[in-house]
Amino acid sequence: MDVHAAAVFEKVTKFYPRRWPSRSVTALDQVSLTVPWGEVLGLIGPNRAGKTTLVKTLLSICHPTGGRVMRLECPWSDRSTLAKIGYVHEDPAFPRYLTAWQLVEGYGRLAGVAAAPLHKRTGELLEQVGLSDRSQETIAGFSKGMLQRLALAQALVNDPRLLVLDEPSEGMDLPARRLLHEVICQRRLRGHSVLLVSHALADVQRLCDRVAVLRDGRVAFVGRVADLAQDVASHEPQSLECAVEPLYEGASA
């Protein structure tokens, strides 16, 4: 397995022991994946397939039970690499008393960005995500779509080499989706990597170089999007929705 990649998962297992009243769960079972530099990897799968858990093990939010996780060519336990990673949570809940400006600037400080360039970068990012006119308002009154834009801004504030997006387009309107697509394409052009977790298969088909399908904590498919979207029998292209259906079938949830 190539360790010279933005992210490497090698036989990663995550087991949640039984906690009453829940039962024990194997969220990830021997997952091996690589996100090379300059590539956009789409991660898809049915609900409870282990997509978010995989992302969380990459970001040290979750501890893997077994296997090896490498982040920016360093072990996952090296937290300094997180300074060069951006993360959009699937359902972010930022402190509601902060203004948009305070949030982006503050999270930039936490990511280790120096104060001098941070001020300029915060302004630019809020402009880019279309929130510059509301930058001094507290985010308590922001809609879901605005929060997603803000989440994207805070994820980009440290100019990350690896951008991890977990359901980023949820609640986004059309201009915001277009912005998201632009951001992903720009990252790829700069040689940076993106890990995109999404249920929006059209976005995945359009944006990703490769795609990985997780089912019941295992990798059911990994390869080029075009390969997945090709009908096995006729070798004709088909929609991604049709292509993943047999892969999703049999999932426990």
Next chain:
Amino acid sequence: MKRTPVLTTWVWLIRDTFRQSMAHGIGAVLLVISLVSIGVCLSLGVNGRSTLAQGDENPDFLSRRDADATNVENLNSSGVIVADGSLTLAFGAMQVPLARDTRSAIRFVELVLAGGVADTLGLLLTLIWTAGFLPSFLERRNICVLLAKPAPRWALLLGKYIGVLAFVLFNAVVFVGGTWTAIGLRTGFWDPTYLLSVPLLLLHFSIFFGFSVLLAVCTQNAVVCVFGSIVFWGVAWSMNFGRHLLVTSTDLVSETVRSSYLSGLIDFGYWVLPKPADLGVLLFHALGAGDHFGKALDLNVLEAHGFSMTLSVFSSLAFAAFVLWTSTRKFEATDY
């Protein structure tokens, strides 16, 4: 010089906690309480004989009530001092006859402010109000983004803890410093020992908020944190106070308990748990409370029974350190 991620995180979390407290109205309420107390102190006044004590001497004098039975002028002319002064409140609207000299009257006011308003009412209110800070900080959707930043997990948790302590310190300084200045300006009595209540209040709060942090990490539930920390404070105070009563009292029941296995159990509980009553004794001793109140727990009596305040304070601090260490270990190991 470039600041380390830990320091940067702490500075940001301290600012964040102040913003949070202002947004929740807690900061404003505490400021109002401080301002009202300062206002009351600014309305204080002392009339009549002001100095009866000589240096550190605790003076013998006749209070006005005793003197009423006799002729005050005769007593004064024969060299017996009669406390004839009064303390006024609300710029003279209310008058309280003093049965003591000015210094002890002002001490009494400071004692009520430090021991009653700040150390009991203020501490419990702040403990309740800030108990929700950690659970909302550790809320899964919020903490996940923060955990994806380079600062170590322990730094995030301790940063929030330090942020709340900084907020309490700020309010304690405003309250104690403000009332001290107001009393000094109105009465000319500047007692520096009153200022000792700031570190004592902070010490008291830091120990019990540490327990609240542990509850927050384990449960992420604000209700559990509020009730848990208050119940824990009550249990620790009862254990502390009860143990001292047992040791110092001479009645038959106490002697019977002292000779039983219960004594060892109570001693164990006393040394393991933090000791809020001892911190209260320390505060009251610093402010000379023995001149004004009955001595339920007298430091001198306790010391005669082998009590060491230093050991008591350090064992309380050790408890806080252990609880914080356990909290950070738990936080480090938790999957979000």
